[in-house]
Amino acid sequence: MKYDAIVIGGGGGGLVSSLALQKKGKNVLLLDKGHLPFGKQSAFCRGRFSFDCYFQELWEIGSKDNLGYLGKIFKDLDVLDDIKMQSMDEVFNVVSLDDNESFSFPTGVDNFILKMEEYVPNSRRSMEEFFSLCKEVSEAIVHLDDVNLLKEKYGRFIKVSDLSLLAVLKKLHMPSKAISLLGTYWFYLHSPIDKISFVEYALVIYGYVNSKPFVPLLGMYDVSLTLFEKFTSLGGSFKLFTEVSEILTENNKIIGVKTLDGKKYLTDNVICDLSPNLVYGKLINSSCVPSKAKSLTNSRILGPRMVCVYLGLNKSASQLGLKHASYFIYHTLNSKKEFERMKRLKNDNLVANVLNVVNDEASDKGTCVICLQSLIFSNVFSKTVTMDNYFDLKEAFADNMISVFEQATSCDIRSCIEEIEIATPLTFCRYTNNADGSMGYMTSKCDNLLPRLMNRKNENYIDGLYFTGDYSAMTAFTSWNYLSGYDAYLSIMEKEDNDER
Amino acid sequence: MKDSVSSSDIKKFDNICKERQEAINSAYIDDVKFDYPLNNLARVMHPLSIDVFVSDIKKETMDAKTFSLKCKDKSMPLFKAGSYIVLDFKLNGMVYKRCYSISSSPKNLDHYDITIKRVRDGIVSNHMLNDVNVGDSFTIHGPFGNFNYSSLRDKENVLALVCGSGITPIMAMARAISDKLEDFSLTILYGEAKKKDLIFKDELDLLAKKCDKIDVHYILSDENLDGYDYGLISKEMIMGYELGKYSYFVSGPVHFYHYLNDVFKELDVPNKDIRHDIYKESELELHHILHSLTVISGEEKKVVDCYEDEPLLKAMENGGIDSPSICMVGVCGFCRSKLVSGKVKADTNYLLASDMKYHYIHPCVSYPLSDVTIVLSK
Numbered sequence: 115m116k117y118d119a120i121v122i123g124g125g126g127g128g129l130v131s132s133l134a135l136q137k138k139g140k141n142v143l144l145l146d147k148g149h150l151p152f153g154k155q156s157a158f159c160r161g162r163f164s165f166d167c168y169f170q171e172l173w174e175i176g177s178k179d180n181l182g183y184l185g186k187i188f189k190d191l192d193v194l195d196d197i198k199m200q201s202m203d204e205v206f207n208v209v210s211l212d213d214n215e216s217f218s219f220p221t222g223v224d225n226f227i228l229k230m231e232e233y234v235p236n237s238r239r240s241m242e243e244f245f246s247l248c249k250e251v252s253e254a255i256v257h258l259d260d261v262n263l264l265k266e267k268y269g270r271f272i273k274v275s276d277l278s279l280l281a282v283l284k285k286l287h288m289p290s291k292a293i294s295l296l297g298t299y300w301f302y303l304h305s306p307i308d309k310i311s312f313v314e315y316a317l318v319i320y321g322y323v324n325s326k327p328f329v330p331l332l333g334m335y336d337v338s339l340t341l342f343e344k345f346t347s348l349g350g351s352f353k354l355f356t357e358v359s360e361i362l363t364e365n366n367k368i369i370g371v372k373t374l375d376g377k378k379y380l381t382d383n384v385i386c387d388l389s390p391n392l393v394y395g396k397l398i399n400s401s402c403v404p405s406k407a408k409s410l411t412n413s414r415i416l417g418p419r420m421v422c423v424y425l426g427l428n429k430s431a432s433q434l435g436l437k438h439a440s441y442f443i444y445h446t447l448n449s450k451k452e453f454e455r456m457k458r459l460k461n462d463n464l465v466a467n468v469l470n471v472v473n474d475e476a477s478d479k480g481t482c483v484i485c486l487q488s489l490i491f492s493n494v495f496s497k498t499v500t501m502d503n504y505f506d507l508k509e510a511f512a513d514n515m516i517s518v519f520e521q522a523t524s525c526d527i528r529s530c531i532e533e534i535e536i537a538t539p540l541t542f543c544r545y546t547n548n549a550d551g552s553m554g555y556m557t558s559k560c561d562n563l564l565p566r567l568m569n570r571k572n573e574n575y576i577d578g579l580y581f582t583g584d585y586s587a588m589t590a591f592t593s594w595n596y597l598s599g600y601d602a603y604l605s606i607m608e609k610e611d612n613d614e615r
Numbered sequence: 616m617k618d619s620v621s622s623s624d625i626k627k628f629d630n631i632c633k634e635r636q637e638a639i640n641s642a643y644i645d646d647v648k649f650d651y652p653l654n655n656l657a658r659v660m661h662p663l664s665i666d667v668f669v670s671d672i673k674k675e676t677m678d679a680k681t682f683s684l685k686c687k688d689k690s691m692p693l694f695k696a697g698s699y700i701v702l703d704f705k706l707n708g709m710v711y712k713r714c715y716s717i718s719s720s721p722k723n724l725d726h727y728d729i730t731i732k733r734v735r736d737g738i739v740s741n742h743m744l745n746d747v748n749v750g751d752s753f754t755i756h757g758p759f760g761n762f763n764y765s766s767l768r769d770k771e772n773v774l775a776l777v778c779g780s781g782i783t784p785i786m787a788m789a790r791a792i793s794d795k796l797e798d799f800s801l802t803i804l805y806g807e808a809k810k811k812d813l814i815f816k817d818e819l820d821l822l823a824k825k826c827d828k829i830d831v832h833y834i835l836s837d838e839n840l841d842g843y844d845y846g847l848i849s850k851e852m853i854m855g856y857e858l859g860k861y862s863y864f865v866s867g868p869v870h871f872y873h874y875l876n877d878v879f880k881e882l883d884v885p886n887k888d889i890r891h892d893i894y895k896e897s898e899l900e901l902h903h904i905l906h907s908l909t910v911i912s913g914e915e916k917k918v919v920d921c922y923e924d925e926p927l928l929k930a931m932e933n934g935g936i937d938s939p940s941i942c943m944v945g946v947c948g949f950c951r952s953k954l955v956s957g958k959v960k961a962d963t964n965y966l967l968a969s970d971m972k973y974h975y976i977h978p979c980v981s982y983p984l985s986d987v988t989i990v991l992s993k
């Protein structure tokens with residue numbers, strides 16, 4: 115039997131592409147090496163607490179009558195109504211440890227601008243221009259294939275398309291304090307603001323501010339499982355505990371996959387929710403990997419390594435005085451400086467999510483769950499860790515992150531820790547086999563969202579091979595993980611149309 | 616910013632593609648290597664399974680033996696004291712999986728020691744004690760588990776409340792402390808029926824003497840001897856250690872947990888200060904009533920007998936259905952299956968909310984209350 119597509123790994127991208135294809139009447143096989151087919155988009159229990167492994171919120175869902183990119187896809191996949199969600203009223207709270215300051219921003223473009231004006235007088239005009247530019251970018255981005263239309267209707271998009279965030283904000287004469295505050299999300303885009311592509315940043319911040327982030331009430335795991343349930347209910351096949359050992363090609367075309375247990379499955383299309391490093395470096399026989407694919411993969415730099423500390427506390431968020439759902443905690447608001455600092459092992463910058471602030475059912479009454487995430491922008495973790503120092507290193511890391519969080523929020527959480535779990539880059543290696551435990555690739559001038567998207571069709575070096583997830587064109591950002599799956603689905607459908615013609 | 620697009624703007628836009636292609640073209644075209652130290656280390660620390668042989672057997676008491684398990688060509692993965700392994704035990708064409716805490720120190724990774732005490736009518740324990748010899752080989756999985764000390768969560772002082780063979784993970788902790796791999800004060804209250812049943816007594820006494828972080832007291836329920844407490848581990852004994860200064864590590868059979876939970880409640884001990892080793896038997900009171908279990912796995916469908924007082928996983932085990940599992944106690948999620956019809960009495964402690972929404976269960980801790988159909992996730 116031959117499958118229309120085989121999907122390797124069921125992270126957000128893998129799940130969406132599996133479901134979308136199956137829904138179109140295709141015959142899809144989803145393979146995953148784990149006992150759950152969800153990659154990082156999974157969850158786990160400790161004591162009376164449960165924790166999502168990775169991101170906690172979705173964005174680009176939009177509202178009922180004005181759905182965002184992701185909202186439309188979920189609606190199209192018929193899962194939107196099955197996932198109960200709560201919108202967030204705040205985008206972020208950013209703390210500067212050295213200056214002992216903190217700033218919080220509400221959702222909604224107007225509210226955001228007002229708040230910024232309050233913090234930084236005379237920022238209003240540039241902020242308004244910024245958001246109108248963001249709007250244009252988010253409208254233009256879906257027309258990348260239609261250059262003439264872009265030129266005609268989205269001139270400002272064209273103008274900023276190769277600029278950095280900092281360059282554009284300077285052109286808008288935004289006060290420098292406002293620039294730093296606006297740039298808070300640089301942490302997740304893996305570059306300081308003078309290196310982040312404006313377009314990429316605009317899409318992220320506009321998605322958050324304009325269409326509000328959403329928290330699934332049963333956790334992100336509910337999104338994964340809902341997609342999976344829909345997939346199987348439509349007859350989708352899956353095999354868990356099944357690791358792919360080889361992707362088979364012939365004349366530069368996909369013909370199937372082989373699994374560790376020696377079985378062979380045939381197909382013309384393989385969607386990898388995996389890193390190209392793994393696919394081209396191990397799963398496809400190197401003599402069958404086109405040299406372009408090799409040089410593309412070699413030209414890229416692995417993204418940040420993440421350490422997550424999951425805490426179940428025996429006091430509620432309000433008892434602890436925690437008011438914000440997400441804290442961005444930096445030494446200073448200078449992203450360039452902080453980016454350099456984060457190449458070190460111990461860097462004190464982190465993002466903290468306090469889920470109960472948005473979702474009071476995230477854990478039992480009188481308790482709360484907190485997830486602290488720290489990134490390392492180098493391979494220093496793997497250089498430092500050995501089997502002998504691993505447990506100590508992990509504990510010291512978490513110890514420091516807890517201290518930083520306490521310092522930033524002036525609240526004592528240490529004495530309330532009922533459950534703690536720590537995930538390191540090694541943990542991500544174990545469960546997802548990400549290259550060196552990285553999260554996607556670093557971004558650079560030629561390797562960020564726009565150049566990736568514009569080139570992605572030329573970069574299908576093997577016919578029938580697609581990538582989704584962290585290492586795909588859509589980069590390492592949860593909601594985009596899902597979009598990348600949809601994109602792979604569209605590409606397969608498009609290929610089929612062309613073949614028929 | 617002006618809206619009108621100049622030709623230089625367009626050129627820049629067009630260049631985005633070009634520059635990327637140039638960057639790719641100028642990169643080296645050597646083979647991509649997927650050979651990262653961290654991915655390799657992850658595989659060493661968390662292998663899918665380990666083939667071991669019994670390198671030594673030591674008789675601990677009349678009813679308990681310690682088996683040293685070694686791997687032919689490599690050392691064992693590092694673990695935190697308190698962890699357990701799962702042993703595949705093959706008998707008459709069936710595979711039985713059992714969890715055993717590692718009792719040896721994480722310092723010596725040349726082998727793992729597991730100590731097995733005879734369980735009346737226990738298929739695996741009886742065979743292990745009667746029939747297994749040095750040189751016999753097994754497959755094990757792990758180490759797994761969360762019954763470990765955490766300096767970030769637990770108090771500096773740990774009071775271990777132990778009943779019977781529950782001593783094994785605590786023994787690993789004592790050894791790890793003495794080997795300087797763990798740093799906390801461990802006081803062990805070790806309850807047994809009779810002196811002759813105490814496992815590791817000589818070594819525990821020695822460790823307590825040698826290391827000022829370790830202290831051990833024995834409580835015998837069936838014998839009143841000098842130098843031993845008589846009776847059961849009691850609220851008063853626990854109160855002998857200043858409340859609020861200790862984390863409590865409980866290890867023993869399920870009735871022991873229940874008994875102590877009541878004590879902790881009376882003493883107002885917060886959840887946070889209580890750690891349990893995994894439960895080892897059912898806590899449900901059920902009847903020996905026959906039902907039928909239909910198991911769907913891919914295209915296959917199989918029907919086996921199951922009893923109300925026996926977890927579904929056991930019914931599958933007895934019926935020769937190979938279903939994924941590790942811990943057998945509802946924690947690891949490996950056996951996670953979908954209930955499509957019938958009623959079960961299930962321990963849902965470790966099920967995620969969304970799993971419940973979509974009717975998933977853990978067959979290792981789910982008991983049939985009617986005829987039942989499940990779909991395996993594999």
Ligand code: FES
Pocket residue numbers: 939940941942943944945946947948949950951977978979980
């Ligand atoms: S075997 Fe671990 S949960 Fe059932």
